[in-house]
Amino acid sequence: MTFRIEKTVTSGTFSLDGGTWDVDNNVWVVGDDTECLVIDAPHDSTAIVDLVAGRTVTAILLTHAHDDHIDAAGSLFDQVEAPIHLHPEDRMLWDAVYADAGPDGDLADGQTFSVAGRTLTVLHTPGHSPGSCCFHLPEEGVVFTGDTLFSGGPGATGRSWSSFETIIDSITAKLLTLPPETVVHTGHGDSTTIGAEAPHRQEWIDRGH
Template sequence: MDRTITSGTFSLDGGTWDVDNNVWVVGDDTECVVVDAPHDARAILELVGGRRVLAVLLTHAHDDHVDAARELADAVDAPVHLHPDDRMLWDAVHADTGPDADLADGQQLSVAGTTLTVLHTPGHSPGSCCFLLPEQGVVFTGDTLFAGGPGATGRSWSSFETIIDSITGRLLTLPPETVVHTGHGDSTTIGAEAPHRQEWIDRGH
């Protein structure tokens, strides 16, 4: 898997913030999938190289994760996959065109001889999803879980109680050595984050 970092802004609820986003590409030398499409389609295309892109997988539809999705998908002739519960966020960015396919909890997506499993993990947004690669011991968490705790839940369509439930039930149950590749910042592991669950709850209330 490969990573690049793109820079731009995140806007919601009348505010705008500068952000750096991780883009993850999972595959081999011939085919791949792209996890999130923030800010700069050209930079993502450089990371993809000449590989066939099977899908653009979106962890959620905040604008800093999807603003380059349509340009990227059109350039590589690949479908954009998004959980339908985030459609209102997508429509705020791409009013003229929808995503191409729905993500669903438990769905499996094959690429380069391995399989990603979709975990619906609402809380940061209603349609937030993580992508688990069990054979590699890796999970892509978007903005659901970071090094240091849960993603933000202080904005529209988010819920602290829901994100804690999602992390507890869907992520902290993974093997502790599972590597967590996030939507922003450094990677971590399930084992590094799990002991701090009660601290997150105490901090969040």
């Protein structure tokens, strides 16, 4: 069976600290012809189910719990019946959207998820939010970074429960140590590589202070 990484883009809003913004989010589906897992559940569960295309979903992995990454998680769960996993340090953000039901499982640094003969490793990368996580797929030379690292630098840290110093530490320790050819699949916008981003670390720091 052919292993593949697929993406769809969904559109909606992100709300925090009294503001609301229009956003386009990437959804990543990783697997083969029979099974897959889904990374993030933004805005439109139907679009995600269409990409799944009848395969067994083994897990829904959330990079973090800002509402634009989880607002379709409940309906996606209802349609594919796969467990939702989130780092517990983002539970307050989850509870703001789903007050009556928690995720099915916690994420932890170093935890692994297997799908279609491949293994993803959880990298806890706080900063954009306390529970932000990335998912490293070394066999394919890929890391899914959510809103921790984008093409052009770190994710935003100007809102509640975020920290610029922490996100820089996370990126430095957990992401820039990956092979430079590693492809970075992000939560919004275009993909990049570790090698393309690493030389700009000091520029990010200078810009952020």
